[in-house]
Amino acid sequence: MSQSKKNIKISSRSDISVFRALDMMREVNERAAAGEDIMRMGAGQPCFGAPEEALDYARATITSDPRQGYTEAIGMLCLRERIAQYYDDYYGVPSVNPANILISVGSSGAFVLTFTAAFDAGDTIALITPTYPAYRNILKSLSLNVVEIESGAKDNYQPTVELLENCGHKFDGLIINSPSNPAGTMIEESELKAICNWCDEQGVRLISDEAYHGITYETKAQSAVKYSNSAIVMNTFSKYFAMTGWRLGWAVVPEDIRDRVKKLSESLFVSPPTISQHLAYKIFDHTDVLDSYAEYYRVNRDIVMTELPKAGFTSISNATGAFYVYADVHDFTNDSEEYCRRMLGEAKVSTTPGLDFDLTRGHTTIRICYADTTENIMEACKRLQKWQG
Secondary structure, three states: OOOOOOOOOOOHHHOOOOOHHHHHHHHHHHHHHHOOOEEEEEOOOOOOOOOHHHHHHHHHHHHHHHOOOOOOOOOHHHHHHHHHHHHHHOOOOOOOHHHHHHEEOOHHHHHHHHHHHHHHOEEEEEEEEEHHHHHHHHHHOOOOOEEEEEOOOOHOOOOHHHHHOOOOOOEEEEEEEEOOOOOOOOOHHHHHHHHHHHHHOOOEEEEEEEOOOOOOOOOOOOHHHHHOOOOOEEEOOOOOOOOOOOEEEEEEOOHHHHHHHHHHHHHHHHOOOOOHHHHHHHHHHHHHHHHHHHHHHHHHHHHHHHHHHHHHHOEOOOOOOOOOEEEEEOOOOOOOHHHHHHHHOOOOOEEHHHOOOOOOOOOHHEEEEOOOHHHHHHHHHHHHHHHHH
8 A cells, every 4th residue: 555645525515513412312321321301401402392293194105005115306296285374374375386396305405405506616605693593503514604594582583685785795695583492582564564575675685584484472473485486495393393313494485596407416415305205295284283283382382481580590482483582692601512521411402502603692592492292301400400500
């Protein structure tokens, strides 16, 4: 073997930040496997699964057709038609064309496909921090530039047209997320309409991530499809629909990128999982069960809003959707990652460091998820009260 060799290239695009929520989940799983009793307020996934009747349909489908071959690259037509009907039923938007709906491998797959179709390498996308960390990482892996516009409690951790106009940046795209991960806050409908109009006027491609629609507590979330024909609208079957591990999502894409998204999907993913699509098709028949899940999270939300301040978390976001609160912990730490690991080791409660969501200010914040059982949420709050006490 030669004693010398040239350096082999590694792409700088793959040098992205660790996804701390998943890294912490790995440690939690290891501790739980070793026998530790961990209260899980870290990774954001429902404590419920898909409704049993929908699962029965999926089981019957496998039995009747065990081959489960490829579907269309953008998903089964019957499922796309069912999603189009959902936009009419839920949002009162009857004009969504099933041909403009992409079924994807989780919403993450839709991010890759639509970002690639809409933007060229070197384009600039704006994020409102704190924000879901995968946006930043996916954008970097596609050689897209990111500008981060800071929001805070005074902005309800959400964008406004005023914030966009005064941010001092030019950008080609804007990603919004309402209800928010990590803050659980929402954009009011009038502001959403104003943001859609502003983006259209400025030539900015709006991407609206609506992953937590259906899980709201005071006001129903509204979709950007109501107000913009150029926006890309994302959703997932992982949150409200409780199909996390089935890895299925969708996007409503505008006419100008529809064919490009289809061709990209054919080559990058071939097709989304077939059996997951069958389950998703049937799950729309059981929104009453899914709504009961959301009511369960409402009970948990009320518990954490009452009990967390007793543990010293007196500055938390005004959570009106999703299943998170975002807490300011600067009174306790200047290193949220070390703080969360110490909380896990000493209090046996898992949470997520704010550095996942805000690289600049996240060292003094944490995200707390309340999607576990009500009994476990109460126990977690008691442990935190004792630990901080």
